[in-house]
Amino acid sequence: NAGVTQTPKFQVLKTGQSMTLQCAQDMNHNSMYWYRQDPGMGLRLIYYSASEGTTDKGEVPNGYNVSRLNKREFSLRLESAAPSQTSVYFCASRVGPLSYNEQFFGPGTRLTVL
Amino acid sequence: AQSVAQPEDQVNVAEGNPLTVKCTYSVSGNPYLFWYVQYPNRGLQFLLKYITGDNLVKGSYGFEAEFNKSQTSFHLKKPSALVSDSALYFCAVRGLNDYKLSFGAGTTVTVRA
Numbered sequence: 010n011a012g013v014t015q016t017p018k019f020q021v022l023k024t025g026q027s028m029t030l031q032c033a034q035d036m037n038h039n040s041m042y043w044y045r046q047d048p049g050m051g052l053r054l055i056y057y058s059a060s061e062g063t064t065d066k067g068e069v070p071n072g073y074n075v076s077r078l079n080k081r082e083f084s085l086r087l088e089s090a091a092p093s094q095t096s097v098y099f100c101a102s103r104v105g106p107l108s109y110n111e112q113f114f115g116p117g118t119r120l121t122v123l
Numbered sequence: 124a125q126s127v128a129q130p131e132d133q134v135n136v137a138e139g140n141p142l143t144v145k146c147t148y149s150v151s152g153n154p155y156l157f158w159y160v161q162y163p164n165r166g167l168q169f170l171l172k173y174i175t176g177d178n179l180v181k182g183s184y185g186f187e188a189e190f191n192k193s194q195t196s197f198h199l200k201k202p203s204a205l206v207s208d209s210a211l212y213f214c215a216v217r218g219l220n221d222y223k224l225s226f227g228a229g230t231t232v233t234v235r236a
Contacts, residue, residue: 013166040222049132051213051226052167059222067223099166106222109155109174114166 010035013115015100021121022090030085030118032100040103041083042112043067043075045096052099058083059106090122125150127216129227137235142204144230146197146214150221156197157215157224158188167213173197184208204234 016031034041039060044052044067054067056075064075072094074086083102087094097119101112126149136142148154155174159167171182178190188199197214214227 042224044226049228051127051228053226054223057222065222101167107220109172111157111169111172112224113169114159116166117164 012036013100013102013113015098015115015118017118018116019119021123022087023123024091026090027086027088028090028120029087030098030100030120031082032084032115033082034100034102034113035081036102036104036113037080038102038113039080039105040108041077042101042103043073043083043085044099044101045069045094046099046117047096055085055098087120090120092122094120095122096120125154125216125218125221125223125225127214127225127227129212129214129230131230132228133231133233135233135235136204138206139203142199142201142208142232142234144199144212144214144232146199146227148195148197148214148216150216150218152218152220155217155219156188156190157217158182158186158197158199159213159215161211161213161229163210170199170212204232206234206236208232209234 013034042057043055058077061080100115103112104110157172158170173190181187
């Protein structure tokens with residue numbers, strides 16, 4: 010099992026450009042999550058999908074959109090990138106929205122917006 | 124609203140000494156509590172969790188954590204630290220009926236040889 014995979018690993022954008030971060034899991038998990046990690050702030054939830062067909066906002070959704078393409082895939086889109094979106098982005102998955110099981114994380118995408 | 128506090132940005136210990144990383148939480152009702160570790164340029168790896176039952180939880184790599192309901196704490200411990208334990212550690216909490224996991228700001232652990 011590959012677990013949770015993310016592409017790309019690194020990306021540099023200019024202000025105003027758009028891009029989509031891809032995430033896929035092969036563990037048959039129902040719930041998927043997008044976080045951003047900034048120094049001293051821990052992980053902050055951007056959007057999540059409790060189950061296939063649903064998406065909801067997290068703590069910091071502004072400037073982002075998501076698509077739960079199918080059970081395996083959950084993408085994060087930046088429509089018009091801003092320097093404040095420079096961060097490391099992590100995708101995660103869990104068996105189910107109320108499961109007591111842990112979340113599994115991908116390796117991250119390091120994004121720089123100039 | 125749920126939240127996690129990790130009061131120490133950094134913890135420095137000598138190899139072979141005990142390691143403690145502190146975590147306190149706030150949640151409505153009973154919590155699910157987790158510890159994750161992050162090595163440089165890597166994703167988060169799960170260490171251990173508290174669901175219910177025994178307050179002392181044992182996890183990966185010799186780590187353990189003690190759940191204290193009255194003090195709303197879930198401190199991570201290792202009896203004898205290794206240089207390879209140097210990493211960033213995150214505590215996280217979820218309410219039983221909450222979809223979302225809340226993370227602390229993280230504690231950087233440095234173990235010197």
